[in-house]
Amino acid sequence: MHFDAFDRYHEKESFVHRLDPRVKAVITILFILSNALLPDGAWIALLFAWMFLLAANVLSSLGIFYTLKNSLIALPFALIAVTVLFSTPGKPVYSFFVFSSHFVVSDAAIVRFVSILIRSWLSVQMAILLVAVTRFPDLIHALEHLRVPVILTTIIAFLYRYLFVLVDEVYRLIRAREARSASLHGHRAGGGIFWRARVTGSMTGQLFLRSYERSDRVYNAMISRGYAGHLYTLNPHEMKPGDYFTLAFSIALIFILQLIGRL
Amino acid sequence: MHYSQIPMHIPDNFLSLMVSIIGWIVTAVTLRFAISKTNKSLGEKQIPLMGVMAAFIFAAQMINFPVLGGTSGHLLGGALAAIVLGPWAGMLVMTAVIAVQALLFQDGGLVVMGANILNMGLITSAVGYGLYRGMYEQSKPLKLAVIGFAAWLSVMTAALLTSLQIWLSGNAELRIILPAMLFVHTFIGIGEALVTVAAVSFIMQTRPDLLGEGSESASASRNWAWVGGAIALAVVLFSPLASADPDGLERVAIDLGFIGIAADAPYQIIPDYTVPFLGETFISTIVAGVIGVIVVAAVMILIGRGLKVKSSKP
Structure with a gap:
């Protein structure tokens, strides 16, 4: 497996790709916060938020509907949002009984339900765009600049760096399990759920031991290369005038978006 | 990468800003x-x-095993x-795992990441370690049984907290979300318990020396046992009560003003036609929130003091 097997980065030459990762991270967070602040049923503001997102898509030359195509990932949780339908008071539109419980769907509930889905969907798309236009190590570095404790960012950086190594290890374990799981046609191989869970647990324990020993070797290798508790980077990450301008412009747009939502 | 989602990573905008x-x-x-x-x-x-x-936990979540009817279980960790x-x-370690899940795979939101880390990383670790620590000197079968219970309970606690947060955000009625979440996670928790017990017993057999590492001093570990026990007791007592009478809990929360603080805050920040960010309601909401946080912190510190006194006596 290649080291960047998990990266969602899309190599492109574009304005957004060249922006400082800090700017991209801050705009993404502000955009999501702004979505959270919009009142229910502020359709025009949500439409403008979507335009903002589409513009960002275009500016990163990934294609205008790039994030739309990749945004179905958040769908499973929409199931939980269904409960919103029954928990907002308002003018009843529809009601039904399940197990002697009375459920009422009100007009306000429908507005709220749709608003939450749209807001959540826009937010996910922005997060998708962020990792598509920023290399993950750069993003981690940006978080460090944004005052996330160094130890956390370093653990995340290590997690990212060694994930593909350990996933290879997982594939080896799974391959070994499959190689030993022959069965006659029509007969089920292996034991019940407890037996299966025990096999999985032993694999997990094995993976733990291999990872633990690997972390020892990594530590020794780092020590022998002069590691003294700090990681250094050659990437200076300097904010250029264009970065400041883009940041200010985006903040202004998001602010206007909020005003539109309130009028 | 195949990696099945569990309905616990809250996406953005499913919690109110205050929560x-x-x-x-x-x-x-x-x-x-x-x-x-x-x-x-x-x-x-x-x-x-x-x-x-952290990479290990992430990778271990990919080792899945068939459970029932085409669904598969895997570790939360x-x-x-x-x-x-x-x-x-x-x-x-769990914080790093949840952060990467949110940042790289959009599994869980960014603004709600604090809540996700609290639910799936901090509370699960506290429950898991606390109960395990309480049984440290016991026989191996008993220890493994408690580990299994701790793993199951850690998943249930996370599910409980998740549903409470969504409810406090005004996005679900307790009588719907609490039984639903607890029911689903009862089974996810059983998978978690089985795999955790098997993994720990494997490590006990092969490298028992590793399980002593990272352990705390005697008094600290006794504190952990208390914390784990207290959370366990709270969840075990609270869940059935809340599931049986969610309306009662709702009433208590309304009386205490929690629901108002949690659910209404975001929509008060820029009230209609008033100066943004300076509205009276916003400041009062913030003050109410701060008072709430101080009260919670004070209770936690007092409980901590009480536990310390108790545990340093014997």
């Missing part, structure tokens, strides 16, 4: 504490150790991480 912010505050304070603790016990070795261990690495290191 998200409180989640971040609790998480940040706990993490600060965890960082200073691990700094003392592990030193410079902690970075490679915890980094690779909070309890396991705390048992093999110690509670504070376990928390940091």
